[in-house]
Amino acid sequence: MTQPKRKTPYSEWVMMYRTGIPAKQIAAVTRVAESVIRFHLARAAEQDPGLRAVHRAAAAPVLKRVTEPGHRNLQEVMAFYEAEGRLPVSGRSRLESTLAEWLTRRRRDAADGTLSPTYAEALDTIPG
Incomplete structure (x- = not known):
């Protein structure tokens, strides 16, 4: 089945994208191939270089879920802080480095709002 030709970029899809809706979801709602949506959004981004930044700002952050390994790491970080009186840092021991890396990722998540x-x-x- 052929789809109707639309003026590029199609303003309705660009408007949806500006509100934070991802291209994949626009494609699903409109029943248009995702590649077509992405093509139109790419043309729109050429005309408006700030389009992608507006989309990212409008998109609701997706919160990271709590996993069993993540919960264990959280408990180990808390226990480490209680025992040592400080946060774990990389380079001291393998366990401490692993906990420090996990904590760094959580800080990044916090900064991203996720x-x-x-x-x-x-x-x-924990202070700090």
Whole structure:
């Protein structure tokens, strides 16, 4: 089945994208191939270089979920802080380096606004 030709970029899809809706979801809602949506959005981005930044700002952050390994790491970071009186740092031991890397990723999640509230509440009990 052929789809009707639309003026490029199609303003309705660009408007949806500006509100933070991803191209994949626009394609699903409009029943148009994702490649067609992406083509139109690419043309729109050529005309408006700030389009992608507007999309990212409008998109709701997806919160990271709490996993069993993540919960264990959280407990180990909390225990480490209780025992050592400091946060783990890389380079001291393998376990401490692993915990430091996990904590760095959670800080990045917090900065991106995607940190799980479970992690945020527990880590807020640690100063700094």
